[in-house]
């Protein structure tokens with residue numbers, strides 16, 4: 483049996499250590515436990531260990547898990563995967579935050595479907611221009627999307643998100659670029675860093691890290 487409590491404690495300790503090295507307050511960094519493809523029992527185990535923020539990639543899986551966990555007060559869902567407009571309703575209904583905003587149509591559909599507090603949105607940037615990843619490439623594209631999406635009722639643009647290339651050197655460079663871009667756009671939140679590189683991301687100013695395997699173990703196929 484996987485020990486979720488021990489894994490969470492280890493990740494939280496690494497976050498604290500990375501913050502100490504960077505001279506940052508750990509309270510500035512939110513750990514999103516990425517539970518995609520993992521069973522609801524593991525979400526419940528993490529919740530019992532005090533974890534409140536959970537990330538899901540797939541809109542229907544998010545809808546189903548949110549329904550299965552509706553009895554857990556204070557649990558926040560983060561939709562972290564690319565989204566098609568026809569599935570935006572699932573995200574708008576249950577998510578606290580959406581991390582992969584890459585075009586205005588998705589922002590508009592989320593806003594149209596949202597009831598209550600605005601959904602917090604991160605514009606996804608793909609500065610390395612990797613064709614396998616979504617996101618806007620250039621700073622002017624990010625600016626245009628941030629400006630337009632900021633005028634949409636029902637959503638609130640809070641920051642930038644990125645998925646860097648896997649090689650360490652390139653990731654550091656991407657994190658630094660995205661951090662500078664957020665500053666230039668006047669955005670305070672930075673969603674970056676996974677199991678591979680969350681400590682590096684914290685060194686470069688991440689305020690949200692999205693960690694799956696280090697918390698829940700390898701994903702079932």
Ligand SMILES: *Cc1c(COP(=O)(O)O)cnc(C)c1O
Nearest residue numbers: 516562676677678692693694695
């Ligand atoms: C799966 C995923 C993560 C978590 O990745 P791990 O390697 O399991 O930590 C983070 N962000 C996004 C966008 C993902 O799709």
